[in-house]
Amino acid sequence: MEFEDDSRATTYTTLAAGPDFRHELEIRRSRFITVLRRSPDEGAARSLVADLRREFHDARHHCSAFLIGPDRMVQRSSDDGEPSGTAGIPMLEALIKRVSPAGATDLSDVSAVVVRYFGGVLLGAGGLVRAYSESVSAALDLAPLIQRKRLRLCDVGVPHADAGRLENELRSAGFVMAETAYEASQAVLRVALEDEPEVFADADARVAALTAGTAALARQGTEWIDVPY
Structure with missing residues (x-):
């Protein structure tokens, strides 16, 4: 959104x-x-x-x-x-x-x-x-205080069976995750990124490596996202 x-x-x-x-x-x-x-x-x-x-x-x-x-x-x-x-x-x-x-x-x-x-x-x-x-x-x-950041959302579509593993891997790598959407044919993970070219490049490479090149980031709009300090 x-x-x-x-x-x-x-x-x-x-x-x-x-x-x-x-x-x-x-x-x-x-x-x-x-x-x-x-x-x-x-x-x-x-x-x-x-x-x-x-x-x-x-x-x-x-x-x-x-x-x-x-x-x-x-x-x-x-x-x-x-x-x-x-x-x-x-x-x-x-x-x-x-x-x-x-x-x-x-x-x-x-x-x-x-x-x-x-x-x-x-x-x-x-x-x-x-x-x-x-x-x-x-x-x-x-x-309890948190940061609220305006971040770019990127969608990653993967099979339902792979969604939990990929989300955990991305969280462990330090990426901020928004809510996952479960559609009939796939799960759509949402990664919230700072709107910088080098950040996108790193995220693209990480997703490709974790999915053996079968998934890629699709850039969406920006939203305010809660990020822990």
């Missing part, structure tokens, strides 16, 4: 697919419950706030921030009743400034909500900024 957008980014960092990630801090008797969700669009990000308002209906604040898009063009935050600038913006800054395992500040498609249960001790403006920033940063320190 051809990926169509006007993004100039070819890679960024995001949360690994899976359930929401949660982390809790207690700061001067207040509970700060941070929930992170992978959010490909604003609807997904805003649904996290709605979900947590229902779950933690007795909490005083549900502050939020999110980054959306490969180029991080969509950035939003909310203080949700905390003094202006003390919650949402520090949370957003923690997302924006997060350094990935590759050393880049490219986190995106992530929404964060910090649910606060007031503990009776006022933190002051500076204390709130530190608390909300620390809450998001501490959650990100532990959350």
Whole structure:
């Protein structure tokens, strides 16, 4: 499937697919419950706030921030009743400034909500900024992060009986595999490659060697693919 957008980014960092990630801090008797969700669009990000308002209906604040898009063009935050600038913006800054395992500040498609249960001790403006920033940063320190890369998909058609062996061989050789399609007459393996001539040449040679020259790569469109760090 051809990926169509006007993004100039070819890679960024995001949360690994899976359930929401949660982390809790207690700061001067207040509970700060941070929930992170992978959010490909604003609807997904805003649904996290709605979900947590229902779950933690007795909490005083549900502050939020999110980054959306490969180029991080969509950035939003909310203080949700905390003094202006003390919650949402520090949370957003923690997302924006997060350094990935590759050393880049490219986190995106992530929404964060910090649910606060007031503990009776006022933190002051500076204390709130530190608390909300620390809450998001501490959650990100532990959350599972992956790379999201825009890669060229290449199809390889092989007999059903050979599909498992070939897929394992290609994975062992370091190739990124997308979902295999099982058709009536054959299995179609999908290899995700960086769009560079030398990468294609290496993959072509590897497939030819592993199939005794009976199969070849057929170049398709580009897609965003999850790649572990």
